Amino acid sequence: MPDDETREERTRDEGTTDDPIRRRGQNDERPHDPDVDPYTAYHDFDLPAYVGATGSFQKLPLITEGAALAERRPDVAIIGAPFDDAVSHRPGARFGPRAIRAATYHAGSINSVQLEIEPFQWLDVVDAGDAPVTPSNIERAHDVIRRKVLEVARSGAVPIVLGGDHSITFPSASAVAEVVAPRPLGVVHFDAHADTANATWGVLLSHGTPMRRLIESGAVAGRNFVQVGLRGYWPPPETFAWMRANELRWHPMTEIEERGAEAVVADAIAEALDGPQVIYLSVDIDVVDPGAAPGTGTPEPGGLLVRELLRAVRQVVGGVELVGMDVVEVSPPFDRSEVTAAAAHRCVLEAISALAAKRRAAGETPNPTRLPG
Ligand code: MN
Ligand code: MN
Secondary structure, X not given: OOOHHHHHHHHHHHOOOOOOEOOOOOOOOOOOOOOXXXXXXXXXXXXXXXXXXXXXXXXXXXXXXXXXXXXXXXXXXXXXXXXXXXXXOOOOHHHHHHHHHHOOOOOOOOOXXXXXXXXXHHOOEEEEEEOOOOOOOHHHHHHHHHHHHHXXXXXXXXXXXXXXXXXXXXXXXXXXXXXXXXXXXXXXXXXXXXXXXXXXXXXXXXXXXXXXHHHHXXXXXXXEEXXXXXXXXXXXXXXXXXXXXXXXXXXEHHHHHHHOXXXXXXXXXXXXXXXXXXXXXXXXXXXXXXXXXXXXXXXXXXXXXXXXXXXXXXXXXXXXXXXXXXXXXXXXXXOOOOHHHHHHHHHHHHHHHHHHHHHHHOOOOOOOOEOOO
């Protein structure tokens, strides 16, 4: 049996309890040691995903205050936007952020098999908590979401916003556009629906209108707003006429069926970057076929495979300078076995891993996620 000093040294070397920067995953290659006190053997970050009370994304540090974010300057910050009062059909996306945060079985320093990188060794990733929304007041909710995203983006972090219905993209992308100005913002938008209506039953801030508001407000130029995956029976011809008049570009699902997702996404990236150098990525989970992602408000048959969407997220994030992202329209009450929440959760992990791989490819140095001791 080792003496106390040796045990303390080993504990420190393995970073189990008092290392403020956790460089390695703690669990899988660690030999069983009967001398380590099981009560303190694992940091919360390294315990199983279902253990622990904070509920933060991947058990990452919860840094909710703007001043603390500004001081820390993380690389990426997760934000919840639990708001669904702007939906036109099935509600429930207000429960999306919690479900997406919970849709993981991974703990500790995860390893992307796709990109062969441990993203939390390369990027300081935190959970900034939820925007302080309240129900039944679209303007108020959008205002606090915009301010929350502003706080995060001004700290230098890439905000990744968990919706919420798609109306939240108007305040979220507006905030990002404000922070990157005067650089123009391009948008790549995955969705079954264009979300470019003028109004839905007279409501200007519904989840069917955010892209119209972004273009009308000048946050994004129409010609750099590029949509992928459109299908079904909405919007009407008049809305497409407005989109043409404002130079939007879109790639319907039929084009993906004919040309394949990778070629279409490559065109979408080039169009969004035709002028701008930075990109906001908006993923409506209903771009995925409802057979694989039933937990959403306006399911439209005939969509992407989850593997196509995850590859597309890696392709976009790996190929552009990403300055903001959202994943929206996950409605847990309509989900089955959490498959929709898991697909949304993996969209976020694919984006984080692609950001990390870009940093490595650029020859930059790692900036490991700093965990509380
Ligand atoms: Mn949408
Ligand atoms: Mn949609």
